[in-house]
Amino acid sequence: LDLGCPADDFAAFCDAHPDRQVVVYANTSAAVKARADWMVTSSCALEIVSDLHAKGQKILWAPDRHLGRYIQEQTGADMLMWNGACIVHDEFKGLELQLLREQHPGALVLVHPESPKSVVEQADVVGSTSALIKAVVEGTAPAYIVATDNGILHRMRQLAPGKTLVEAPTAGNSATCKSCAHCPWMAMNGLANLVDCLESGQPQIHVDEPTRVKAERCITRMLDFTAARKSQVSGMTPGIGAA
Known part of the structure; x- marks a missing residue:
């Protein structure tokens, strides 16, 4: 997502619409966050928007x-979209998911909202x-069809052993991989890399101070907003969290 939103192009997009509150997803660069009024995650985006x-705010x-x-459909907000995915x-x-549902008539369909409309529906x-x-x-x-990165299935199996989990399809019948929902960027994060980072302090990511200060503002605003509503949240499942 961050590669599809270059900072310079995004800055020009923001400059062309100065009347809008700039809301960006967490999966963006520090430079993009530096132009934002708000950062959101998928768990708090609906509430913030x-x-x-x-x-009465309009959203970019x-x-x-x-x-x-x-989010626009759920809130009715006036939202201008960057064309990323x-x-x-x-x-x-959507069509392949419909066919899969016919094969698993008792399964519930779980979908991350970053998916196309035909899937979300x-x-x-x-x-x-x-x-x-x-x-x-x-x-x-007893069964669930899951439409998000397949790395989530490991955690689901840990917390809900015995339930059937089916990966949602990403391709048609002629494809060599029917369910290829795997992010290569997230897969770069492994235990060996984590240990090496903790022990050596490497690799380092350097963000210049002006960008850091500007980017921090939209993150802090989100954290303050969610903290103010934390007392209203109940029924959190242990071991899951709120990300």
């Missing part, structure tokens, strides 16, 4: 157009990673 909409949204469209979720296919649950995990852990259905 709803609040801005209630205050980046980078994922599918997530932006879903996640390389994983953008590949889910078939969902029993639409939500963030933690929301989808919670749906499996607390749900009573």
